[in-house]
Amino acid sequence: MKKLLSIRIILFLAVAQASCEYNYEEETVDGGVNNCDIEVSYKDYIRPLINNNCMPCHNGDGSEPFAPDLRTFNGVKGIAELVKEVTLSRRMPKSGSLTNEQIASIGCWVDQGALNN
Template identity: 40%
Template sequence: MKYIKKFQRSILALLLSFLFVSCISNVEEQLEEQLEEIKVSYLNKVKPILEARCLSCHGVGGNFPDISSYEKVKQHAASVQEEVASGRMPKGGPLTAAQIKSIVDWVDEGALDN
């Protein structure tokens, strides 16, 4: 009888362990999905900032680099990030902390066309 109870406890402990591990992996998957949804949108966040504050100088025929399209911004994403984060650009006055964060995060996330 002692052996049966010991065996039952072992099985119960094993099942609880599997349940616990499956719950953890499920939470990790949900967090990854949420992080995917949080990525900074070029179209909704970055492009409006660039249009409002950068394209008057860095548009077609303007100063280097030309960032008038996604493809051109993507080519120069690292330098745009550096100039904005350092406060050297835009010349007309600094961006807000939220605008800077949007550009920095967008570049850090791979400068996606999203």
């Protein structure tokens, strides 16, 4: 009887825990609240970031294995979520040279639909 009661309590706690809703605001890499109210321009902001930080490896020449070609908008757009993830985790660029603001802007651009604007 005690064993059955223990199983019921554990089951109840597991269901209660699973049904809890956790609300949070997305945070930026610097701990602030992510504010993507301003549209991030691919042409004016993202393309120059890529040119200055990614082209040594992502230039399409094949010298860097497994490095996606980021020379064109379509090349970037096709892996926009991955670009967001690897910059947010600071795996890319290899030099780790992006600022928190630049990383947050990349995330906003992707969240805004990775537009060719």
